[in-house]
Amino acid sequence: MAAGLLVVEPEFSPESALLIGDRIRAANRLHDRLLATSPALEGTANLGNRGPLVLLAGLQTPTALRQAGIEHVTAWLRE
Numbered sequence: 001m002a003a004g005l006l007v008v009e010p011e012f013s014p015e016s017a018l019l020i021g022d023r024i025r026a027a028n029r030l031h032d033r034l035l036a037t038s039p040a041l042e043g044t045a046n047l048g049n050r051g052p053l054v055l056l057a058g059l060q061t062p063t064a065l066r067q068a069g070i071e072h073v074t075a076w077l078r079e
Contacts, residue, residue, distance in 0.1 A: 038062045051077055
């Protein structure tokens, strides 16, 4: 190790590790389903952020998103 560098390894409890694994698996499943449903939306949605997840929870299909329109979606995300 180079002088002056400190390496900190995070330690997680077994419960935390399970929750992290569950979240990663859920995000991967959502990614796969979104890719199958709407590749264009999957390419733009950052599933690491809360906004896209909230949006997809409420408006679950590309048709629903189109019908809602930009103004409705923007207002809904601000609530």
